[in-house]
Amino acid sequence: MISKACKYGIRAALFVASKAESGEKLNVKEIAREVEAPEAFTAKILQTLNKHQIITSLKGPYGGFFIEAYQLDQPVIHIVNAIDGMAIFKECGLGLKNCNEKHPCPMHFKYKEARDALYNAFQQTTIGQLASDINGGNSFLSNLQVDSCL
Amino acid sequence: MISKACKYGIRAALFVASKAESGEKLNVKEIAREVEAPEAFTAKILQTLNKHQIITSLKGPYGGFFIEAYQLDQPVIHIVNAIDGMAIFKECGLGLKNCNEKHPCPMHFKYKEARDALYNAFQQTTIGQLASDINGGNSFLSNLQVDSCL
């Protein structure tokens, strides 16, 4: 469905977004640690997100990644588009090139429903909304640390 | 989302199912041609489907693949399970190991809705139902051939 790179990308973007108010800039190491993604790979992904203006970067000392106000209003689907493209939201569930209402594959109508639900979920939700959820303690970007010594 | 192998597998299984009444056995070449999948790769997939008792095979002359009555009543999700496993229907949309209602990722609830819709689509539909649709001319397993010389 969604690539690993894209999932890392969404988590990274949301982490950066969750720090928007503080005004601080985050470097690759901090972001990778927080979202539990490989550092070098995360760097590549952040590069892509910057090029697509999902987040903003600044080189040099005191540089790093941050998000600007207007970027908080972008829908999460922009992140998916930047990394994986929009194909998943259009593709046939059985892999046919030429599948549509007039010439449907056997799963067309039911598959389309699920696919559209996913599209709407990503389209109607903004990066800023999800960042608020995180800051409000209503959702999380990394796995629970189960402390094994209690 | 669903692997290419799995999509070939569903198409192949449905094609075999659509021929259930005729009683004929289909060989790899016929199936691969019909569903527009690479022949050798299709052979592997049919092997998997046979092992999981989605379809049945018979070696030797006049052998091939066919589907038995009880197999027509299996839900399509059995095919997905045989090839890709059930992980996609359970996994977190952002790739977290530990994502649930109590400790949700930022996309959890909306993603779960789409994921469950997909699960239901595959769970509630049987191979036989889709085969009927095909035989009734209501759905198709391969791309339209656009005749370029008219």
Add this chain to the structure above:
DNA sequence: ACAATTTAGGACAAATGTATCCTCTATAAA
């Protein structure tokens, strides 16, 4: 028994996705 046919299955090759490493460039402070 033998030959012909068709699936089973192992080994291997190609393509894609994931991940790392190293150097270059930009920026900021001293």
Add this chain to the structure above:
DNA sequence: TTTATAGAGGATACATTTGTCCTAAATTGT
């Protein structure tokens, strides 16, 4: 201007998925 810091980007390595090829095993008719 120099030095330290941090992202940009190319090259490369590794893993998984996709796809091919060849031989073995099973079945049927002669």
